[in-house]
Amino acid sequence: MTQKVRTRFAPSPTGFMHVGNLRTALFEYLIAKSSGGDFVLRIEDTDQERYVEGAVEVIYNTLKQVGLKHDEGPDIGGEYGPYVQSERKGMYKQYAEQLVQEGKAYYCFCTKERLDALHESKEENGGGYDRHCRNLPKEEVEKLLAAGTPHVIRQKMPIEGSTTFNDVVYGPITIENKELEDQILLKSDGYPTYNFANVIDDHLMKITHVVRGCEYLTSTPKYNLLYEAFGWDVPTYVHLPLIMGKNEDGSVSKLSKRHGSTGFADLVADGYLPEVIVNYIALLGWCPKDNREIFTLSELAENFSIDGISKSPAVFDYDKLLWFNGEYIRAMSQEDFIGRAMPYFREVFPNGDRPWDVLASILQPRISKFTEIPEMVAFLKELPDYPADFFVNKKSKTNLENSADMLRAAIPVLEGLQSWTLDAIHDSMMNLVPQLGVKNGTLLWPVRIAAAGQVVTPGGAFEILCILGKDESLRRLNLGLKKLNA
RNA sequence: GGCUCGUUGGUCAAGCGGCUAAGACACCGGCCUCUCACGCCGGUAACGGGGGUUCGAUCCCCCCACGAGUCACCA
Numbered sequence: 001m002t003q004k005v006r007t008r009f010a011p012s013p014t015g016f017m018h019v020g021n022l023r024t025a026l027f028e029y030l031i032a033k034s035s036g037g038d039f040v041l042r043i044e045d046t047d048q049e050r051y052v053e054g055a056v057e058v059i060y061n062t063l064k065q066v067g068l069k070h071d072e073g074p075d076i077g078g079e080y081g082p083y084v085q086s087e088r089k090g091m092y093k094q095y096a097e098q099l100v101q102e103g104k105a106y107y108c109f110c111t112k113e114r115l116d117a118l119h120e121s122k123e124e125n126g127g128g129y130d131r132h133c134r135n136l137p138k139e140e141v142e143k144l145l146a147a148g149t150p151h152v153i154r155q156k157m158p159i160e161g162s163t164t165f166n167d168v169v170y171g172p173i174t175i176e177n178k179e180l181e182d183q184i185l186l187k188s189d190g191y192p193t194y195n196f197a198n199v200i201d202d203h204l205m206k207i208t209h210v211v212r213g214c215e216y217l218t219s220t221p222k223y224n225l226l227y228e229a230f231g232w233d234v235p236t237y238v239h240l241p242l243i244m245g246k247n248e249d250g251s252v253s254k255l256s257k258r259h260g261s262t263g264f265a266d267l268v269a270d271g272y273l274p275e276v277i278v279n280y281i282a283l284l285g286w287c288p289k290d291n292r293e294i295f296t297l298s299e300l301a302e303n304f305s306i307d308g309i310s311k312s313p314a315v316f317d318y319d320k321l322l323w324f325n326g327e328y329i330r331a332m333s334q335e336d337f338i339g340r341a342m343p344y345f346r347e348v349f350p351n352g353d354r355p356w357d358v359l360a361s362i363l364q365p366r367i368s369k370f371t372e373i374p375e376m377v378a379f380l381k382e383l384p385d386y387p388a389d390f391f392v393n394k395k396s397k398t399n400l401e402n403s404a405d406m407l408r409a410a411i412p413v414l415e416g417l418q419s420w421t422l423d424a425i426h427d428s429m430m431n432l433v434p435q436l437g438v439k440n441g442t443l444l445w446p447v448r449i450a451a452a453g454q455v456v457t458p459g460g461a462f463e464i465l466c467i468l469g470k471d472e473s474l475r476r477l478n479l480g481l482k483k484l485n486a
Numbered sequence: 487g488g489c490u491c492g493u494u495g496g497u498c499a500a501g502c503g504g505c506u507a508a509g510a511c512a513c514c515g516g517c518c519u520c521u522c523a524c525g526c527c528g529g530u531a532a533c534g535g536g537g538g539u540u541c542g543a544u545c546c547c548c549c550c551a552c553g554a555g556u557c558a559c560c561a
Binding site: 010011012014044046047049050108112115119128150152170173174175176179181184186187188189191193194195198213214215216217218219239241242244246250251252253254280283284285287289291293310311312313314315316317319320321322323324326330362364365366367393395396398439440441442443444445446447448449452454455456457458459460461462 | 488490491499500512523553554557558559561
């Protein structure tokens with residue numbers, strides 16, 4: 001009997017979607033969708049101190065932008081709601097108390113101060129909680145409870161033996177029970193801890209595959225002990241290798257803010273396309289059988305399989321991400337490209353019409369991010385101040401003298417053009433070349449320099465003249481001529 | 487420090503006992519060319535170390551080294 005796969009993405013509303021979280025969400029989605037399963041969104045807001053206004057919207061927006069559609073969640077409901085943990089607060093207490101009654105958990109009245117002091121003296125007790133309240137006499141517990149003493153509920157962990165679980169990507173993992181401290185299930189504010197709420201919710205929501213970063217690997221036995229205490233079936237565990245960032249000194253550590261733009265929104269603001277981010281992070285820790293690299297989300301879902309998940313951590317590489325972005329841009333239809341680029345075109349040409357297709361044709365193969373556009377075409381808006389020796393180019397066989405000749409020859413020809421189209425400009429200049437008896441470059445180099453005012457330009461002389469328009473082109477060529485004559 | 491996991495070029499990675507150890511990014515050449523890109527062609531570059539097992543180890547086992555993660559009333 002194969003039950004329907006159900007995975008869940010359970011972020012905390014922190015107002016920030018880290019790419020590590022996003023990748024976890026992506027893999028959860030892919031694991032579900034690659035087998036026709038369900039992908040559930042659950043908001044884990046049990047830490048009231050870290051609650052951030054509007055953070056849930058960030059989560060919705062991010063998922064929407066990358067196309068990870070959840071089948072159940074706070075906004076769309078579902079069979080197993082509510083999907084926000086703060087709205088389930090009452091349920092956890094009941095389960096925690098059930099364990100207390102069964103003798104599998106107990107009330108702990110230790111103060112924060114005592115616990116902190118315990119931490120200081122790590123060496124003696126092994127670093128963990130000393131189970132001070134584990135065996136308090138019943139009467140004393142009743143008395144403290146009646147007095148309204150603040151308390152938490154902790155689970156009794158086995159003192160001896162070991163716990164083993166099987167992870168789909170890492171294999172069997174065993175941890176000695178003495179490493180496990182009596183974990184807190186219910187906090188003194190009545191909220192469950194992450195670990196506890198997770199288990200309860202995953203069970204109640206019938207989650208079949210628990211997918212998360214492998215920073216949770218060593219705490220998984222605690223989960224199993226909880227499932228065991230309730231007599232529930234344990235889910236399939238899929239731990240994902242960490243995404244690392246490169247530090248200044250060359251070392252690596254878990255990707256975090258100090259590594260640069262590591263939030264989804266940051267990356268988008270930097271000019272990376274949402275679909276590119278998805279494509280790239282899918283390949284961090286996962287590899288398809290055929291080694292393909294370019295995937296849409298639905299293609300990922302078709303090709304995904306858990307056995308392609310790697311065990312070793314992967315370093316987030318902005319160079320590769322940038323390459324992906326460029327590939328996606330180049331693969332766009334020109335129409336699509338123009339649509340996406342228009343806001344940036346407008347930064348340079350706020351008003352009026354321009355030959356957008358020509359502009360697109362020179363930019364599309366050259367940019368890796370749309371955000372590069374304004375700077376790249378700034379010379380079209382304003383002619384840079386440039387030195388005359390830009391006209392000198394050995395390969396094109398140009399010097400100050402013949403450059404002036406070339407401009408003198410080109411100007412009247414261009415002036416006489418009836419229509420200012422790319423073809424017309426092209427043909428007129430190419431026609432002029434044999435008349436002058438020079439090589440293409442000898443004519444085109446000075447024309448391009450005069451038109452652009454810089455040595456390196458996107459596109460060639462024809463495109464630049466075309467985009468500039470007739471008046472501006474002629475103005476610039478005459479200016480160039482003047483510069484050469486001076 | 488204890489525990490857990492990991493270790494193939496600078497990076498992502500294929501490999502799952504026998505291969506000249508793929509591919510991609512980056513880098514370096516070349517071609518194309520009015521510059522720069524794109525595109526195409528080519529190149530540099532890797533199995534952390536030591537023991538086993540085996541006819542034979544990148545691949546299986548052990549030890550070491552290194553790296554990372556984790557040890558909260560945070561998730």
